[in-house]
Amino acid sequence: MMNRELQTQVAVDNYLRLQFPAQSENESLARVAVASFAAQLDPTMEQLTELKTAVSEAVTNAIIHGYADAPGEVRIECAIQDGVVEVVIEDDGVGIEDIEQARQPLYTSRPELERSGMGITIMENFVDELVIESIPEHGTKVRMRKRMAPVLDGQ
C-alpha cells in the first residue's frame, strides 16, 4: 500500500486552517483572514460583513466564555465548495452546559463584562446555517455555512 496515490477526491474546492492563542488581539486577524479567504467567491460587501461579524462573535465567545480569558487555543477551518463557505470555530474550553439557554437573545453567562447576550442571535441571523456542538469541560465547536456566490444554472 506504499507509494500509491490516494484516489478519494477531496470534497472541497479550497480550504484554510488557522490556529492561534485565545487572545483578544487575534479577533481582528481571525475575521479578516476568513473574509479574505471567502472573498474568492466574489460575494457582496454585505455578505462579507455578515460573515466577518459572525466569525468575530464565535471567536470572542471562545475567548471570553470558552477559556474565560485564561490561556487556550482557538482553531478555525474554512472550506469552500460550490459557492458556499463553511467555517468551523473550535475551542477546548469549558463548553456550554445549556445551548438552548445560551441561544436566547440577551442571555449572557458573564453580565459583569457588559456583554449584550446577542452573539449567537447575530450569528444565526448572519449565516445560512449554524450548528453549535459543545461538550462541557471539553470544548465547543461552532459550524456555520453561508452561500457567498449565486447558484450557477446548469452546473
Added chain:
Amino acid sequence: MAMQLQVHDHVVVVKLGGELDHHEVETIRDQIEAELERTGYRGLVMSFRDLDFVDSSALGLILGRYRTVTERHGRMVLCEVNESLARLFELSGLKRILPVAATVDEALQCLREG
C-alpha cells in the same frame, strides 16, 4: 480604533472610528467613564461615523454607558449610525430604548430639548 472625546455644552461627545470589537471596547469604556466622572456631565452623545467594523461588543458598550448615564439621571443620544450597526440595533431591540439622531448637532439638540 480611533476615539475622540470632546465636550459641548455640558455634554460629553464620543466619536468612534475603526474596528469596534471585544478587544477594543474595554479601553473605550474606561475612557468614557473617566470623562463622565471628570466633568460631572450627565449628557452623553456617541457618534459612530467612521466605524469600519462592529459586532455585539458595541451593544454591550452602549448599554453599559446607558446604565451609567441613567444612574446619574442623565441622558444619552446615539448618532451617525452606519448600516451594520443599525442592523445590530434592530436585532437587539436597542433602537426602542435609545434615541438615534442623524448628526452630532442633532443629537446635542435632542439633549437640549429634553
